Amino acid sequence: MAKTHHGAGRVPRLLARLLLRALPTVVGVVVLIYFFLRLVPGDAADAIAADAGAATSAGMEALRARLGLDQSLITQFGQYVWGLLHLDLGQSVRYNAPVIDLIWQRLPDTVLLMVTAMTIAVALGIVMGMTMARFAGRLPDRLLSVLALVFYSVPGFWIGLMLIVVFSVQLGWLPSGGSGPIGRAGQGWAGVLVKPRYLLLPSVSLGLFYLSIYARLTRASMLEQAGQDYVRTALAKGLSPRKVMFRHVLRNALLPVTTMVGMHVGAMLGGAVVVETVYNWPGLGKLSFEAILSRDFNVLMAILLLSSFLVIAANVMVDLVHGWLDPRIQET
Amino acid sequence: MNAPVLDIEGLDIAFPMARPVQNLSFQVGAGETLAVVGESGSGKSLTALAVMGLLPPRARIAAGSIRFGGRDLTGLKPREMQDIRGGEIGMIFQEPMTSLNPVMTIGRQITEVIRQHDGGTEEAARGRAAELLDLVRIPDPVAKLDAWPHELSGGMRQRVMIAMAVACRPSLLIADEPTTALDVTIQAQVLDLIDGLRRDLGIAVLLITHDLGLVAQWADRVVVMYAGRPMEIAGAEALFARPRHPYSQGLISASPRAQGDRGFRDGPLPEIPGNVGSAASLVGCSFAPRCPVALPDCATRRPALRQLGAAHAVACPVAK
Numbered sequence: 001m002a003k004t005h006h007g008a009g010r011v012p013r014l015l016a017r018l019l020l021r022a023l024p025t026v027v028g029v030v031v032l033i034y035f036f037l038r039l040v041p042g043d044a045a046d047a048i049a050a051d052a053g054a055a056t057s058a059g060m061e062a063l064r065a066r067l068g069l070d071q072s073l074i075t076q077f078g079q080y081v082w083g084l085l086h087l088d089l090g091q092s093v094r095y096n097a098p099v100i101d102l103i104w105q106r107l108p109d110t111v112l113l114m115v116t117a118m119t120i121a122v123a124l125g126i127v128m129g130m131t132m133a134r135f136a137g138r139l140p141d142r143l144l145s146v147l148a149l150v151f152y153s154v155p156g157f158w159i160g161l162m163l164i165v166v167f168s169v170q171l172g173w174l175p176s177g178g179s180g181p182i183g184r185a186g187q188g189w190a191g192v193l194v195k196p197r198y199l200l201l202p203s204v205s206l207g208l209f210y211l212s213i214y215a216r217l218t219r220a221s222m223l224e225q226a227g228q229d230y231v232r233t234a235l236a237k238g239l240s241p242r243k244v245m246f247r248h249v250l251r252n253a254l255l256p257v258t259t260m261v262g263m264h265v266g267a268m269l270g271g272a273v274v275v276e277t278v279y280n281w282p283g284l285g286k287l288s289f290e291a292i293l294s295r296d297f298n299v300l301m302a303i304l305l306l307s308s309f310l311v312i313a314a315n316v317m318v319d320l321v322h323g324w325l326d327p328r329i330q331e332t
Numbered sequence: 333m334n335a336p337v338l339d340i341e342g343l344d345i346a347f348p349m350a351r352p353v354q355n356l357s358f359q360v361g362a363g364e365t366l367a368v369v370g371e372s373g374s375g376k377s378l379t380a381l382a383v384m385g386l387l388p389p390r391a392r393i394a395a396g397s398i399r400f401g402g403r404d405l406t407g408l409k410p411r412e413m414q415d416i417r418g419g420e421i422g423m424i425f426q427e428p429m430t431s432l433n434p435v436m437t438i439g440r441q442i443t444e445v446i447r448q449h450d451g452g453t454e455e456a457a458r459g460r461a462a463e464l465l466d467l468v469r470i471p472d473p474v475a476k477l478d479a480w481p482h483e484l485s486g487g488m489r490q491r492v493m494i495a496m497a498v499a500c501r502p503s504l505l506i507a508d509e510p511t512t513a514l515d516v517t518i519q520a521q522v523l524d525l526i527d528g529l530r531r532d533l534g535i536a537v538l539l540i541t542h543d544l545g546l547v548a549q550w551a552d553r554v555v556v557m558y559a560g561r562p563m564e565i566a567g568a569e570a571l572f573a574r575p576r577h578p579y580s581q582g583l584i585s586a587s588p589r590a591q592g593d594r595g596f597r598d599g600p601l602p603e604i605p606g607n608v609g610s611a612a613s614l615v616g617c618s619f620a621p622r623c624p625v626a627l628p629d630c631a632t633r634r635p636a637l638r639q640l641g642a643a644h645a646v647a648c649p650v651a652k
Contacts, residue, residue: 229427239444239448252434327434328480328482
């Protein structure tokens with residue numbers, strides 16, 4: 001980076017970099033997504049008519065005129081971009097409410113779900129990978145490898161359905177869906193306390209796939225690092241194998257894992273669509289699923305914009321973590 | 333030689349399919365530098381790792397003893413061996429560029445070994461670490477404690493390795509090809525440093541190398557190894573003045589630096605014909621297939637080390 005930036009504070013520099021990276025991505029996302037979405041057959045008027053069960057062609061024309069769908073695609077796009085520049089994400093056709101309100105309403109639940117799922121995936125994945133590396137080639141490694149392969153190859157919705165069958169239907173331990181109890185039980189502190197019961201199954205369903213990736217990656221990375229010269233030096237210092245593993249090997253082995261986590265933050269939102277639908281979790285994933293069905297393009301655009309911001313922010317976070325884990329990576 | 337610090341007797345190191353070190357015996361006296369020389373694959377590094385108890389997973393000590401400080405290291409529990417590693421025996425390695433942990437400061441890597449063996453607080457260990465960096469002549473030692481390995485040159489990193497190896501005042505320092513990866517000018521500085529520490533701290537040095545130039549300059553005594561067996565054990569001056577074993581003779585005449593006062597000669601260097609190959613599997617002398625003076629017996633009977641004087645032993649029936 002240029003010399004002039006050296007004196008500047010860390011946070012402003014970071015934000016500047018975030019914006020610099022975000023701008024071209026956002027422009028690309030807006031243009032591509034807007035036009036690709038229009039390739040989908042049908043528009044909001046069709047969806048509304050289908051919901052109503054019947055419609056006259058005159059009524060449809062009137063509806064299209066009211067929604068602005070009768071204008072040319074370029075004009076519609078121009079209006080949308082003009083709105084964006086004024087921080088206006090538009091109206092939702094289906095909910096008849098500003099898109100920004102819908103997003104704010106759904107965002108907390110999705111963030112909670114994703115953060116929980118990612119925490120489970122990273123924490124358990126690293127522990128599992130370390131265990132596999134510790135027993136490489138022996139029975140615990142083989143068993144965990146099979147488990148990781150199962151988690152990797154079975155789709156999230158199926159795992160979700162099976163977890164519901166076992167833990168909700170058969171055992172009755174956990175609720176089968178929703179994000180909290182209805183009525184007074186879901187208010188205040190009581191609501192906070194029961195939340196984890198609702199959160200557990202969806203976040204496990206969402207996280208298992210990523211858990212298996214981090215487990216395999218941690219295993220391979222630990223084994224690779226274990227053969228490095230500095231590990232022999234650490235052993236020659238008389239450190240116990242445990243200390244060598246935790247103090248020396250692990251930190252070096254975590255670099256590739258953090259890179260993957262950053263890349264997965266965006267992908268996880270895609271997984272959330274399925275999992276939120278299965279568990280009836282009122283988050284952005286479920287909202288985008290509904291938006292696709294009702295051709296509610298303004299809502300969909302907003303969610304996709306948000307997710308691209310999320311990916312960029314996650315990448316900047318990963319850079320920060322890398323700089324902290326490995327001093328050789330200069331913050332540029 | 334003084335009372336031995338390290339006494340290796342009849343050492344065999346075995347892999348499942350091979351036995352790369354066989355019947356190796358030598359002693360390292362207190363405060364002396366013993367060099368073990370040999371080609372790649374002669375088993376010299378394995379010997380060093382065996383002393384440290386750091387043999388690769390599939391290798392094991394099949395026979396013999398390694399006596400150090402009144403104990404046989406081959407019979408110690410892993411926990412007891414940990415206390416000796418880095419405490420009573422320090423070791424430095426060939427590659428200073430990769431031998432330090434890249435994500436840990438120099439200071440932390442030194443205080444780690446001090447606290448492992450001597451205990452104490454991080455502050456106390458940091459003070460001692462700065463002293464050690466000063467001891468190995470690293471400029472501005474207190475500031476260097478917070479430096480990362482990638483900020484130092486290869487020579488500086490090897491100095492840090494030396495500081496770590498001598499941090500707990502060991503009685504033996506094993507240096508496995510300590511200067512192979514360094515520039516020639518830096519080589520001399522690093523070996524000077526090791527030699528100074530040997531003198532000042534009374535540490536015995538086991539120098540593993542293939543560089544005869546280093547041996548001539550820095551070693552008190554030399555073990556010449558070939559295919560896992562000792563060929564000749566002698567004082568360094570005696571060896572270079574008059575090598576007795578045909579292999580030693582070949583090595584020294586093939587070394588451009590060992591020509592002494594005559595400087596570098598014109599024309600090609602002499603070579604030892606053939607290669608180490610699978611010499612370990614032979615029943616007789618492992619050097620016999622390449623030996624210019626081999627007797628018919630040499631291929632079938634393995635010659636034992638025999639004394640040619642008070643401090644000179646050679647494993648060759650022809651040598652006089």
